[in-house]
Amino acid sequence: MDPIKNPFSPGAGTPPPELAGRQTILDKAHIMFGRLKAARSEKSFLLIGLRGVGKTVLLNEIHHLAEKEGYKSIFVEAHENKSLAALILPPLRQLLFQLDRMANVSEKVKRSFRVLKSFLNGIKLKVKDVEIYLDIDSEAGTADSGDLESDLPALLEVIAEAAQDRKLAVAIIIDELQYLSEQEMSALIMSFHRIAQKMLPLALVGAGLPQLVGLTGRSKSYAERLFDFPRIGPLDMPDMIAAIRSPTESQGVKITDEALDEIALQTQGYPYFLQEWGYQAWNIAEKSPIDIADIKKATKESIRRLDESFFRVRFDRLTPREKEYLYALAILGEGAQRSGDIAEKLQVSPQAVAPIRNNLIKKGMIYSPAHGDTDFTVPLFGDFMKRMMKKGQVYP
Ligand SMILES: Nc1ncnc2c1ncn2[C@@H]1O[C@H](COP(=O)(O)OP(=O)(O)O)[C@@H](O)[C@H]1O
Numbered sequence: 257m258d259p260i261k262n263p264f265s266p267g268a269g270t271p272p273p274e275l276a277g278r279q280t281i282l283d284k285a286h287i288m289f290g291r292l293k294a295a296r297s298e299k300s301f302l303l304i305g306l307r308g309v310g311k312t313v314l315l316n317e318i319h320h321l322a323e324k325e326g327y328k329s330i331f332v333e334a335h336e337n338k339s340l341a342a343l344i345l346p347p348l349r350q351l352l353f354q355l356d357r358m359a360n361v362s363e364k365v366k367r368s369f370r371v372l373k374s375f376l377n378g379i380k381l382k383v384k385d386v387e388i389y390l391d392i393d394s395e396a397g398t399a400d401s402g403d404l405e406s407d408l409p410a411l412l413e414v415i416a417e418a419a420q421d422r423k424l425a426v427a428i429i430i431d432e433l434q435y436l437s438e439q440e441m442s443a444l445i446m447s448f449h450r451i452a453q454k455m456l457p458l459a460l461v462g463a464g465l466p467q468l469v470g471l472t473g474r475s476k477s478y479a480e481r482l483f484d485f486p487r488i489g490p491l492d493m494p495d496m497i498a499a500i501r502s503p504t505e506s507q508g509v510k511i512t513d514e515a516l517d518e519i520a521l522q523t524q525g526y527p528y529f530l531q532e533w534g535y536q537a538w539n540i541a542e543k544s545p546i547d548i549a550d551i552k553k554a555t556k557e558s559i560r561r562l563d564e565s566f567f568r569v570r571f572d573r574l575t576p577r578e579k580e581y582l583y584a585l586a587i588l589g590e591g592a593q594r595s596g597d598i599a600e601k602l603q604v605s606p607q608a609v610a611p612i613r614n615n616l617i618k619k620g621m622i623y624s625p626a627h628g629d630t631d632f633t634v635p636l637f638g639d640f641m642k643r644m645m646k647k648g649q650v651y652p
């Protein structure tokens with residue numbers, strides 16, 4: 257088929273031609289935005305899922321929804337090497353300028369600026385990567401202790417009050433939340449605890465890898481009552497079919513049931529892989545309908561491409577010992593494995609590999625689905641590790 261007309265879009269955060277199977281989450285966001293705006297209490301939520309299931313795409317969609325519902329919003333992506341304060345201060349400042357630009361002076365908005373400045377003064381010594389300038393006086397005594405866990409709640413509260421004063425609501429959307437430190441997570445949770453108690457119009461929507469659940473629990477045990485953690489997983493068969501068939505048919509091309517079954521088998525319903533297989537199948541097929549022979553060829557090409565990009569970028573960030581650890585996890589079989597069994601495969605004690613395991617969790621490569629268990633955060637990564645072994649890329 258004509259590659260120019262190819263509807264599929266494999267990539268990080270690239271909107272799919274058909275956002276299949278996520279209506280419940282979008283409805284949930286719609287209800288939350290509506291309720292918070294009307295000063296009714298509603299839990300914020302954090303999307304939990306493996307790499308490539310569509311969390312970022314959903315956050316983008318929710319961001320649009322927020323704007324459509326009249327929210328002022330900020331969208332940031334957490335990083336391994338950047339502090340939360342450095343990340344959210346510039347967009348918060350931007351947001352305050354937006355509130356300030358509206359007609360008539362608001363004392364609450366003015367105060368927010370002063371408190372933002374105090375916050376900056378407080379953390380300045382610790383956060384060298386914050387580069388914002390505010391040509392105003394600070395408000396001494398508010399949000400300037402230098403302790404994030406008391407300053408962030410104070411700052412967000414003042415901002416939420418300013419928004420309320422403007423008869424507006426604010427949404428803070430944060431991707432890759434698993435990269436926050438425990439202290440940052442704790443500060444964030446305490447902020448939303450206070451905001452929920454005061455029923456202020458500030459919503460948090462986040463997303464992260466499965467280790468985010470443990471991180472929130474360790475940071476503050478009441479987090480599970482404060483937030484919902486909807487699981488974002490692979491698509492079921494009807495949604496998979498919708499994800500592939502409707503974009504294809506909207507271009508006037510058909511696809512056989514057999515071909516769809518084969519895509520389902522190969523991708524296991526993971527959205528990233530669905531896009532990849534759809535993309536390759538489209539380019540390979542010479543005529544409508546796309547059939548199973550096309551999919552078999554697409555499988556070869558898709559795996560080659562994934563090995564060069566999606567999997568490869570993660571593999572390249574690993575040390576030799578981390579690669580060995582992941583290979584041991586891979587050969588133990590599908591799904592979660594006992595950490596003790598992995599150590600045994602490596603012929604060392606669990607204590608000896610604990611630092612490697614911890615680093616792999618920090619890098620977002622593995623997580624612990626239950627105490628003592630370990631699994632990949634990237635679907636089908638185990639098969640990739642086995643291919644890398646065959647190519648002599650695991651053990652030098
Ligand atoms: N509901 C969905 N249906 C079909 N494809 C999807 C869906 N959600 C995401 N995708 C596709 O999956 C890929 C990965 O999405 P992304 O949001 O980056 O995942 P994550 O943030 O969870 O790693 C993208 O190519 C996107 O187009």
Ligand SMILES: [Mg+2]
Nearest residue numbers: 269311312431
């Ligand atoms: Mg993402």
